Amino acid sequence: MTQTAKPSVQHPGLKPNKLGLTRRDYEGSQSTLCAGCGHDSITAAIIQAFFELDMPPHRVAKLSGIGCSSKTPTYFLSDAHGFNSLHGRMPSIATGANAANGTLSYIGISGDGDSLSIGFGQFSHAIRRNVNMLYMLENNGVYGLTKGQFSASADVGSKAKRGEANQMRPIDPASTALALGASFVARSFSGDKKQLLPLIKAGLTHRGFALVDVISPCVTFNDHEGSTKSYAHTRDHGHKVVETDFVPLLHEIQAEQNRESATAVTMHDGSVVRFKSVAEDYDPTDRDAAYAHLKKLQSCGEVATGLLFIDPTSMDLHEFENTVDESLVGLPFDQLCPGSAVLDDLQSRWR
Amino acid sequence: MDRDSRDRTNDLVVKVATVNGTGSASANGMLMQAIFRMGVPVSGKNVFPSNIQGLPTWYEIRVNKNGHTARSPNFDLMVAMNPKTYGQDIKEVCSGGAVLYDSSWPLDDALMRDDVTYLGVPLSHMCVENFKGARERILMKNIAYVGAVAALLTIDLDVIQAMFTEKFGSKPHLIDSNDAAIRLGYDYAIEHFDCPLPTRLEPMDANRDSVLMTGNMAAALGCVYAGATVGAWYPITPATSVMDSFRGLCEKLRKDPETGKNRYCIIQAEDELAAIGMVLGAGWMGARAFTPTSGAGISLMNEFLGLAYYAEIPAVIFDVQRTGPSTGMPTRTQQGDFFTLAFASHGDTKHVLIFPADPGECFTFAVQAFDLAERFQTPVFVASDLDIGMNDWVCDKLEWDDAYVPDRGKVLSAEDLQKMDAFYRYLDSDGDGVAARSLPGVDPKGAYFTRGSGHDRYGRYTEDGELYQDVVDRVARKIEGAAEALPPPEIRLVDNASIGLVTVGGCRGAVLEAVDLLAEEGIALDYLRVTGFPFASAVEEFLLSHDVNIVVEQNRDGQMKRLLMLETAVLKSKLASVLDYGGSPLSATVVAQGVRDRLSMMTVQAG
Numbered sequence: 001m002t003q004t005a006k007p008s009v010q011h012p013g014l015k016p017n018k019l020g021l022t023r024r025d026y027e028g029s030q031s032t033l034c035a036g037c038g039h040d041s042i043t044a045a046i047i048q049a050f051f052e053l054d055m056p057p058h059r060v061a062k063l064s065g066i067g068c069s070s071k072t073p074t075y076f077l078s079d080a081h082g083f084n085s086l087h088g089r090m091p092s093i094a095t096g097a098n099a100a101n102g103t104l105s106y107i108g109i110s111g112d113g114d115s116l117s118i119g120f121g122q123f124s125h126a127i128r129r130n131v132n133m134l135y136m137l138e139n140n141g142v143y144g145l146t147k148g149q150f151s152a153s154a155d156v157g158s159k160a161k162r163g164e165a166n167q168m169r170p171i172d173p174a175s176t177a178l179a180l181g182a183s184f185v186a187r188s189f190s191g192d193k194k195q196l197l198p199l200i201k202a203g204l205t206h207r208g209f210a211l212v213d214v215i216s217p218c219v220t221f222n223d224h225e226g227s228t229k230s231y232a233h234t235r236d237h238g239h240k241v242v243e244t245d246f247v248p249l250l251h252e253i254q255a256e257q258n259r260e261s262a263t264a265v266t267m268h269d270g271s272v273v274r275f276k277s278v279a280e281d282y283d284p285t286d287r288d289a290a291y292a293h294l295k296k297l298q299s300c301g302e303v304a305t306g307l308l309f310i311d312p313t314s315m316d317l318h319e320f321e322n323t324v325d326e327s328l329v330g331l332p333f334d335q336l337c338p339g340s341a342v343l344d345d346l347q348s349r350w351r
Numbered sequence: 352m353d354r355d356s357r358d359r360t361n362d363l364v365v366k367v368a369t370v371n372g373t374g375s376a377s378a379n380g381m382l383m384q385a386i387f388r389m390g391v392p393v394s395g396k397n398v399f400p401s402n403i404q405g406l407p408t409w410y411e412i413r414v415n416k417n418g419h420t421a422r423s424p425n426f427d428l429m430v431a432m433n434p435k436t437y438g439q440d441i442k443e444v445c446s447g448g449a450v451l452y453d454s455s456w457p458l459d460d461a462l463m464r465d466d467v468t469y470l471g472v473p474l475s476h477m478c479v480e481n482f483k484g485a486r487e488r489i490l491m492k493n494i495a496y497v498g499a500v501a502a503l504l505t506i507d508l509d510v511i512q513a514m515f516t517e518k519f520g521s522k523p524h525l526i527d528s529n530d531a532a533i534r535l536g537y538d539y540a541i542e543h544f545d546c547p548l549p550t551r552l553e554p555m556d557a558n559r560d561s562v563l564m565t566g567n568m569a570a571a572l573g574c575v576y577a578g579a580t581v582g583a584w585y586p587i588t589p590a591t592s593v594m595d596s597f598r599g600l601c602e603k604l605r606k607d608p609e610t611g612k613n614r615y616c617i618i619q620a621e622d623e624l625a626a627i628g629m630v631l632g633a634g635w636m637g638a639r640a641f642t643p644t645s646g647a648g649i650s651l652m653n654e655f656l657g658l659a660y661y662a663e664i665p666a667v668i669f670d671v672q673r674t675g676p677s678t679g680m681p682t683r684t685q686q687g688d689f690f691t692l693a694f695a696s697h698g699d700t701k702h703v704l705i706f707p708a709d710p711g712e713c714f715t716f717a718v719q720a721f722d723l724a725e726r727f728q729t730p731v732f733v734a735s736d737l738d739i740g741m742n743d744w745v746c747d748k749l750e751w752d753d754a755y756v757p758d759r760g761k762v763l764s765a766e767d768l769q770k771m772d773a774f775y776r777y778l779d780s781d782g783d784g785v786a787a788r789s790l791p792g793v794d795p796k797g798a799y800f801t802r803g804s805g806h807d808r809y810g811r812y813t814e815d816g817e818l819y820q821d822v823v824d825r826v827a828r829k830i831e832g833a834a835e836a837l838p839p840p841e842i843r844l845v846d847n848a849s850i851g852l853v854t855v856g857g858c859r860g861a862v863l864e865a866v867d868l869l870a871e872e873g874i875a876l877d878y879l880r881v882t883g884f885p886f887a888s889a890v891e892e893f894l895l896s897h898d899v900n901i902v903v904e905q906n907r908d909g910q911m912k913r914l915l916m917l918e919t920a921v922l923k924s925k926l927a928s929v930l931d932y933g934g935s936p937l938s939a940t941v942v943a944q945g946v947r948d949r950l951s952m953m954t955v956q957a958g
Binding site: 056057059082084089091092093094095096097104121122124125321322323325328329331337340343344346350 | 387388558561562563572576577579580581583600605607610612613614617620621622625626628629630631632633634635636640654655658748750751752753755757789791792794798799800801802803804812
């Protein structure tokens with residue numbers, strides 16, 4: 001376990017954000033994952049992202065399914081309501097919660113077992129409905145809590161700890177999401193916080209379903225030689241597509257400095273995400289090109305990372321359903337119950 | 352079956368046999384509605400296949416001046432419009448009854464009975480002569496047989512013609528063709544037969560304060576009036592029309608008048624697992640949320656129901672029961688889900704169930720279900736069935752008390768939370784088994800972690816046996832505490848009855864009629880209708896105060912009887928069953944005969 005003792009006294013040097021909160025106010029309880037787990041790095045990036053975005057922690061709902069990754073919402077934002085739901089069923093809980101109250105920010109944490117096997121259906125349909133949430137898929141190619149079975153994202157030839165090689169083709173969440181019409185698809189590596197942080201921030205600000213597939217090596221069951229989701233393998237084979245520099249609206253000046261070689265996409269809340277293409281001709285708003293690029297790299301055994309695709313104009317669940325702007329939870333009862341006169345009127349026709 | 356020679360005015364059963372997808376359903380509904388408008392107690396039961404077009408379908412109309420409108424299989428008039436089922440249909444007619452058929456083609460000699468009257472009307476020929484196009488000819492044939500039945504039973508044509516005007520107001524040519532068709536059948540019958548039949552109708556004034564309504568529409572209306580804002584579902588017969596109706600009502604009643612936007616959100620889920628997941632997400636967030644489904648959907652929802660029970664999340668589930676197991680007979684009624692509902696999901700669970708008997712109760716129980724779900728922070732099941740849900744029932748006009756305030760249970764506001772030293776989600780501070788909850792987004796102090804894994808009273812993850820038991824024991828107390836808050840059981844006592852007749856849900860009408868029938872034979876019965884689970888103390892008291900209790904229900908295994916055995920102090924030897932589970936709505940004939948059989952068996956055993 002990661003046993004870093006946390007002093008209760010805050011460091012005087014911790015800088016507060018716009019809400020007057022420090023990074024510490026965005027943390028949760030201590031992680032109980034294995035020391036060196038990629039998921040803990042992702043948690044650290046999530047904490048940093050919420051802090052930097054000046055989001056009030058209690059206006060966030062954090063949800064997860066079951067598995068190692070799904071344990072992590074306890075490790076960030078202790079002032080936010082959390083829901084550690086059922087294996088593979090987090091998307092439906094998030095969908096219903098979001099339908100009821102679209103005014104909160106939603107973050108869902110899932111893993112490859114949770115999303116690509118038992119929960120593949122719910123994962124796909126949350127994409128289809130474009131539920132407004134950041135969906136972190138902490139992808140290690142292995143079932144950790146049950147001690148090392150292959151998951152559906154395990155690569156062909158990837159070896160399990162006991163030596164047997166996986167022969168079935170993997171399900172790639174990024175290309176699946178693209179094919180399903182996802183409005184935001186990104187991929188990163190838990191060991192590359194510099195790339196991951198702006199992607200998380202962009203995903204949180206995107207209106208619609210934002211998938212961030214994070215290759216997150218399992219130090220215990222999938223970080224050995226022969227594993228294609230080990231630290232070493234991902235570092236050697238990762239291939240950045242787009243460098244993302246997320247700039248909230250209020251930091252416009254800083255954004256100006258980076259404009260030269262960036263593709264700017266205006267997010268729904270007015271903030272701007274700038275994409276610096278590593279590949280000169282890469283356009284993150286071209287779904288077909290994104291798909292082709294993913295496949296091309298995949299066939300060379302390389303992992304495309306960065307912001308792969310974004311459609312900032314897509315309609316989300318609430319727009320599909322034409323719901324009122326405010327939370328349905330807060331609507332006064334007299335706006336919901338039509339009263340006795342209407343009941344009489346309705347029934348006058350049921351004769 | 353022989354019918355006696357009593358006065359048969361306003362006491363008759365008509366069965367219409369047709370082919371589905373030919374428009375006969377609306378013609379039959381019209382026939383039933385016309386009788387309703389004559390002020391006569393009536394019911395209509397649609398017996399339909401799991402199919403869209405081309406298979407046999409039936410519609411049964413029972414008229415009874417005394418208000419006994421449970422299904423009756425004693426058919427006085429068979430409107431036999433489907434040659435493929437002539438054999439079965441003609442066999443089912445009561446001795447002394449009549450068969451109305453399409454005499455455009457002759458009836459096979461083998462179908463002839465000498466104890467029924469055959470009334471041939473050349474419907475197809477007449478419609479070919481009078482109407483153009485295959486579709487119109489088929490549709491108008493239905494209206495023409497309604498005309499003939501109107502003549503045979505004395506239904507006022509003005510009543511039917513008024514319905515055409517209401518229905519086709521904007522399309523005068525349809526009014527004209529329907530008028531012509533009804534006349535064809537009516538005039539032919541008047542001219543060729545001795546109209547009316549001995550089984551005939553006469554206007555009454557029994558329906559002044561009544562409406563025609565399905566249970567699913569009533570349930571949907573209850574959801575609107577209770578303030579439900581999120582509905583998630585997966586289409587399934589016979590529950591689909593709950594959500595269809597909810598949508599229809601919301602489109603009229605739940606739009607923001609200024610923006611035109613919806614004050615509701617309906618999501619058609621990818622399956623029932625997701626549907627209940629969405630309901631729980633919304634309930635967790637603080638919305639009143641529901642899902643309508645049937646047994647097959649309940650099976651899929653089991654996993655989430657355990658989570659809702661243990662994490663204590665309000666939800667309302669309408670289980671419109673159909674025959675199981677598995678796919679069963681999707682368009683036939685049953686009460687086969689009591690077991691699976693009562694203890695849904697793995698581990699120790701127990702759920703709150705309420706059992707409406709008719710559409711009126713579907714409305715009131717739906718509203719109560721949302722109050723109960725929030726008060727007890729648990730899923731509440733409204734268990735109706737296909738007969739209640741999908742058939743049009745004559746019910747007392749629904750009433751609404753404008754002073755109603757939703758019971759949100761213990762929900763803490765930001766002010767409440769600020770006043771507290773600390774908030775612990777599963778801490779029962781006043782000993783009633785219910786712990787206060789906080790809603791997401793309200794206040795940082797209310798934050799907690801909802802989980803289906805082991806937790807202690809403070810909401811913290813635990814693998815400690817004592818701390819785990821502390822919570823599950825409280826949840827058990829909480830659910831037991833709900834028993835007296837559910838709709839009270841319906842009890843009717845007579846003098847000197849040592850036998851109790853116990854039933855549940857939609858069996859009500861048939862059982863009460865059987866009580867009357869048996870009273871005429873000198874068999875005195877006290878009556879109990881169970882309306883909720885866990886059982887109220889009045890249920891146990893009733894059972895213990897009778898020498899024997901006969902439980903009437905619509906499943907093979909006597910599920911309600913067994914629940915009573917498990918959950919009350921009544922002895923197994925003091926319980927007997929009358930079971931009917933072939934998929935038809937229950938009839939008093941079946942109940943009365945079942946009771947007679949049980950009683951004679953007991954006499955034999957006692958002797």
